[in-house]
Amino acid sequence: MKRILYLIIIAVSLSNTLFAQDWIVPDNQKDRLATFSFDENAISSGSALYLTNCKSCHGMPGEGNFAPLVPPPPDPEAAGFQSNSDGELYYKIRNGRGLMLGFQNILNSRETWETIAYVRSFNPDYLQEVSTLTGGLNKRWTDITIALMEENEETITALVSGTENGEITPVTGAEVKLMVKRTFGYLPIGELIITDELGKASFISPKDLPGDPDGTLELSVQLYDEEQFGVVITDATLAVGMPFTAVSLTEKRAMWNSMNKAPYWIIFSYFIAVLAVWGLIFYVLLQLRTIFMLGKKHGNNLKTQM
Numbered sequence: 001m002k003r004i005l006y007l008i009i010i011a012v013s014l015s016n017t018l019f020a021q022d023w024i025v026p027d028n029q030k031d032r033l034a035t036f037s038f039d040e041n042a043i044s045s046g047s048a049l050y051l052t053n054c055k056s057c058h059g060m061p062g063e064g065n066f067a068p069l070v071p072p073p074p075d076p077e078a079a080g081f082q083s084n085s086d087g088e089l090y091y092k093i094r095n096g097r098g099l100m101l102g103f104q105n106i107l108n109s110r111e112t113w114e115t116i117a118y119v120r121s122f123n124p125d126y127l128q129e130v131s132t133l134t135g136g137l138n139k140r141w142t143d144i145t146i147a148l149m150e151e152n153e154e155t156i157t158a159l160v161s162g163t164e165n166g167e168i169t170p171v172t173g174a175e176v177k178l179m180v181k182r183t184f185g186y187l188p189i190g191e192l193i194i195t196d197e198l199g200k201a202s203f204i205s206p207k208d209l210p211g212d213p214d215g216t217l218e219l220s221v222q223l224y225d226e227e228q229f230g231v232v233i234t235d236a237t238l239a240v241g242m243p244f245t246a247v248s249l250t251e252k253r254a255m256w257n258s259m260n261k262a263p264y265w266i267i268f269s270y271f272i273a274v275l276a277v278w279g280l281i282f283y284v285l286l287q288l289r290t291i292f293m294l295g296k297k298h299g300n301n302l303k304t305q306m
């Protein structure tokens, strides 16, 4: 018995070492840097993102209370985790591996960097290097912004503009990605659309997508090629979805509702069943009483005969 136990322990630890392979990040991704500084705002947004998206597995940084998975999700405060470069963290969070799911469609790039800002705040030795390419590799525009508007019933238009030689001009030939914020992450709407000579990219309205009671959707639009243009993201709320009022599951009479709101047939059968049980008890008591009376009578008869 003991030998089998030892064998199992050896097998489990062996498989762990075999599977704990290095996580290779492509060379061109390792040096990627955030284009904004990890200030208090970034850290506090990152903290909220970490709590909703990462804490369930990685635990609170520094507390070692990560989930018991194989391989274990490392504590972000641990030296091994912190020895990753910013680019490596970014790559690993976006792409994932095994149980560590990729967050590409759950966090946008700014949110990914904010999460990194938060985990870095637990490393006193960390000094951030901010990318000098704030506006990306493109040499033409700086301070690029996107405005999102409802062009008409059918289309939503993103208007991209930037500063070029001191003047604001349309940003042309940039791929634009439109997404809708859902409870868990982002849902892409249509394909990437390239801006025309007016800096416009038009998308078909997601009219069949349920929004608020007045059809309001939370949209997020961004330039896809971050290397070229830097992180350019705009959030907007537009009433372009399908008006939708969530029906409460406990509003009508239903099996799962409280006693007051149970279906009539359940209340009816319940009372019938209760009555039947009480009736049976009563019947048994009555029978007992009859037996008792009979016994008494015959007992008396016996006594008188003797």
Ligand code: HEC
Binding pocket: 023, 049, 050, 053, 054, 055, 056, 057, 058, 069, 070, 071, 072, 073, 074, 080, 081, 082, 084, 089, 092, 093, 097, 098, 099, 100, 101, 103, 115
């Ligand atoms: C479902 C559980 C789970 C969730 C949720 C999760 N992770 Fe992970 N994470 C893991 C596991 C497991 C590993 C180890 C993967 C491996 O080595 O193959 C890991 C590894 C990592 C690594 C690599 C560490 C290293 O040194 O190589 C980083 C970085 C990371 N996670 C960051 C995050 C961030 C940030 C979030 C939230 C946005 C997150 N994780 C959410 C389970 C999770």
